[in-house]
Amino acid sequence: MKILYAIQGTGNGHLSRAREIIPYLKEKGELDLLVSGIQSDIPLPYEVKYVFKGMSFIFGKKGGIDYVNTYMKNHVNRFINEVKSLPIEQYDIIINDFEPISAWAAHFNKKKCISLSNQCAVLSANAPKPKKEDTLGKFMLNNYAPTTSGYGFHFKSYSDTIYTPIVRQEVRDLETSNLGHYTVYLPAYDDERIINKLKLITDVNFHVFTKHGQSTYQVDNISVEPINNEAFLTSMASCTGVLCAAGFGTPSEALFLKKKLMVIPMKSQYEQQCNAEALKQMGVPVIKELRKKHIPDILKWILTDEIVEVNYPNRTKEIIDVIFENEDLKRDTYLNFIQEDQFKVGA
Numbered sequence: 001m002k003i004l005y006a007i008q009g010t011g012n013g014h015l016s017r018a019r020e021i022i023p024y025l026k027e028k029g030e031l032d033l034l035v036s037g038i039q040s041d042i043p044l045p046y047e048v049k050y051v052f053k054g055m056s057f058i059f060g061k062k063g064g065i066d067y068v069n070t071y072m073k074n075h076v077n078r079f080i081n082e083v084k085s086l087p088i089e090q091y092d093i094i095i096n097d098f099e100p101i102s103a104w105a106a107h108f109n110k111k112k113c114i115s116l117s118n119q120c121a122v123l124s125a126n127a128p129k130p131k132k133e134d135t136l137g138k139f140m141l142n143n144y145a146p147t148t149s150g151y152g153f154h155f156k157s158y159s160d161t162i163y164t165p166i167v168r169q170e171v172r173d174l175e176t177s178n179l180g181h182y183t184v185y186l187p188a189y190d191d192e193r194i195i196n197k198l199k200l201i202t203d204v205n206f207h208v209f210t211k212h213g214q215s216t217y218q219v220d221n222i223s224v225e226p227i228n229n230e231a232f233l234t235s236m237a238s239c240t241g242v243l244c245a246a247g248f249g250t251p252s253e254a255l256f257l258k259k260k261l262m263v264i265p266m267k268s269q270y271e272q273q274c275n276a277e278a279l280k281q282m283g284v285p286v287i288k289e290l291r292k293k294h295i296p297d298i299l300k301w302i303l304t305d306e307i308v309e310v311n312y313p314n315r316t317k318e319i320i321d322v323i324f325e326n327e328d329l330k331r332d333t334y335l336n337f338i339q340e341d342q343f344k345v346g347a
Helices: 013-026 067-073 076-085 100-108 118-122 135-143 191-198 229-237 249-256 270-282 292-303 316-346
Strands: 002-008 030-036 050-052 093-097 114-117 149-153 182-185 206-210 217-219 222-226 241-245 260-264
Touching: 002 013, 002 100, 013 030, 013 093, 013 249, 013 316, 030 100, 076 100, 093 100, 093 316, 114 118, 114 316, 118 149, 118 270, 135 270, 149 316, 182 229, 191 206, 191 222, 191 292, 206 229, 241 249, 241 292, 249 260, 260 270, 260 292
Parallel strands: 002 030, 002 093, 030 050, 093 114, 114 149, 182 206, 182 241, 206 222, 241 260
Antiparallel strands: 217 222
């Protein structure tokens, strides 16, 4: 069996999850990897057969997507050529983690494409949604990487096909402590904006990880350094709390490590708005954006000791087994139908 596992390369959560999934996919057949996107900081320690630019959203500096830069760095003709160049017909099964090249190649070639992502869970009718309707955001999420079936990940299991997060083994193996600092990762805000707000909170040390610079420096009680997997995990394992965007990977890991968590969803990013609503329902404090008027909310959070309890067991192998068992069952049902139909026609 030839398997294609296609992974979104924008952000770090998709590739972090892929590192845990790949060994189990390798057990199922001949595996090829595809990565598209240009904003990841996590290396993938496996040979990647297909590397595409894809369609990436570029993080801005004011809390949302930089749409001008996104438009400049994404080319429709290049995207179409990448879709056409992918030999999707070679594969018996396509597993897709919110990756558009393989999704659209499968769509145009009428091949089944199975979603395995947080986005799939977010779109489920059973998952929490923000009170304010975002028609455009929902449309983008539905059509960015269209698939034929899906298995999702969310902060809670909202249905039989939605699983709790895959927490990477290096996080599961961390020894936790509390050294009193707060780990901050808000990639859609620039350093200056973060520093100007957090420095209003004195007597608290903040470790800020940034995508907007290459140097490490200190401003009063705030240390700033470029995002680095090892340094980030060290900081998170020893922090009191985590202040981050409402993505999926970092909040999941913070909850697993039993750290206090506060999230700021990116503006005009429907998936993060949905994630924020789910976290809010679980008891995680959410603020709309990083502004001076929200400093009292951050300070209130810092002064509390409330930690949201979760149970995220390692079920990665089980999830992969379920997917392939279900696909084999569908394939057998289809073959039986064809054979029975042929028998009737022959009679």
